[in-house]
Amino acid sequence: MSTSELLNELLKNYISKTKVKGAAIVDHDGLIIASQVSPDIDELSIGAVTGVIEKLYDRIKSEFKLGGRFGTTTIEQEVGKLIFVNAGPKAILTTIAPSTSDIDIILPYSYIVAEKIVQILDKRKEVDVSMPEVTEEPMKFSFKVVILGDGGVGKTSLLTRFVEKTFEQEYKSTIGTNIMRIDYKLMDKITVAFSLWDLAGQQLFQKVRQMYLAGCQAALFVYDVTRPDTLYNLKNWQSELHAIAGTGVKSLMVGNKIDLVEERKVSYEEGKKVADELGLSYLETSAKTGDNVNRAFGSLAFLLVKDKITK
Numbered sequence: 001m002s003t004s005e006l007l008n009e010l011l012k013n014y015i016s017k018t019k020v021k022g023a024a025i026v027d028h029d030g031l032i033i034a035s036q037v038s039p040d041i042d043e044l045s046i047g048a049v050t051g052v053i054e055k056l057y058d059r060i061k062s063e064f065k066l067g068g069r070f071g072t073t074t075i076e077q078e079v080g081k082l083i084f085v086n087a088g089p090k091a092i093l094t095t096i097a098p099s100t101s102d103i104d105i106i107l108p109y110s111y112i113v114a115e116k117i118v119q120i121l122d123k124r125k126e127v128d129v130s131m132p133e134v135t136e137e138p139m140k141f142s143f144k145v146v147i148l149g150d151g152g153v154g155k156t157s158l159l160t161r162f163v164e165k166t167f168e169q170e171y172k173s174t175i176g177t178n179i180m181r182i183d184y185k186l187m188d189k190i191t192v193a194f195s196l197w198d199l200a201g202q203q204l205f206q207k208v209r210q211m212y213l214a215g216c217q218a219a220l221f222v223y224d225v226t227r228p229d230t231l232y233n234l235k236n237w238q239s240e241l242h243a244i245a246g247t248g249v250k251s252l253m254v255g256n257k258i259d260l261v262e263e264r265k266v267s268y269e270e271g272k273k274v275a276d277e278l279g280l281s282y283l284e285t286s287a288k289t290g291d292n293v294n295r296a297f298g299s300l301a302f303l304l305v306k307d308k309i310t311k
């Protein structure tokens with residue numbers, strides 16, 4: 001099959017698996033390399049997909065100029081929810097999902113497709129364009145995850161929001177180690193059992209902390225968007241993690257407290273730049289409103305099981 005046939009076949013499989021309306025692969029000039037629409041949805045034509053993407057040309061181009069990393073972005077539009085996922089240096093995967101759909105269920109598949117797009121465009125041999133079958137037997141994985149970042153950035157608050165769905169305004173600094181467990185459902189039948197280790201951010205507890213970093217499979221790096229020093233300190237947190245747990249730990253970086261719009265001192269671009277330097281994916285959250293909190297842990301879950309469910 002030619003590159004274009006492979007890409008179109010991949011999109012068809014993606015659409016039928018996720019029941020989205022349509023999907024397109026766009027290059028850095030905003031040009032469509034491949035696009036497909038769901039045969040079940042007659043309101044959407046390839047022309048309409050092109051129209052939607054044309055409106056976003058400028059944005060796509062400027063994102064590529066910023067280093068070719070679109071990251072993951074979602075936009076609500078009349079046609080539905082648009083999901084953009086970066087697919088390597090050459091392409092962006094655009095998905096048009098029904099307005100009612102749950103993006104967190106679609107995203108893991110989008111990441112699988114994005115990875116396959118990179119492989120196809122790189123002309124690597126024998127790329128399998130089918131979607132992984134994960135529905136046949138339930139799978140359960142368990143992982144130790146550590147939450148790292150300076151004191152007061154919102155580590156405990158993010159965990160409490162994710163696990164207990166609550167938020168507390170009053171600051172009670174974590175003194176020792178707080179461990180929370182939760183079973184998180186990823187895609188249809190995958191359960192990720194998280195054991196989340198919330199460690200004290202204060203320097204005072206450094207010795208204790210080191211003991212707990214050993215043996216973790218993933219890390220969530222958190223900083224506070226109202227305090228730039230907490231962003232620049234993440235480098236030290238990463239070095240500490242690498243020294244104790246090795247460099248193979250799957251990691252994600254989070255800028256927290258985005259609800260504090262007035263007090264905000266670190267822009268999205270600045271946060272993203274540091275994340276790029278540290279080689280981490282980047283998301284912004286609010287433990288207070290719950291914005292992106294599930295998505296952050298969902299992305300981490302996906303990073304952890306990706307190798308096990310994709311070929």
Ligand SMILES: Nc1nc2c(ncn2[C@@H]2O[C@H](COP(=O)(O)OP(=O)(O)OP(=O)(O)O)[C@@H](O)[C@H]2O)c(=O)[nH]1
Nearest residue numbers: 151152153154155156157169171174201257287288
């Ligand atoms: N407005 C706002 N406040 C937040 C948010 N997340 C946390 N906070 C507040 O920030 C303070 C610190 O939050 P914690 O979750 O205790 O911070 P921590 O990182 O666990 O701090 P240590 O345990 O000392 O390392 C608390 O007063 C929280 O209510 C957020 O997203 N928005």
Ligand SMILES: [Mg+2]
Nearest residue numbers: 155156173174
């Ligand atoms: Mg805490």
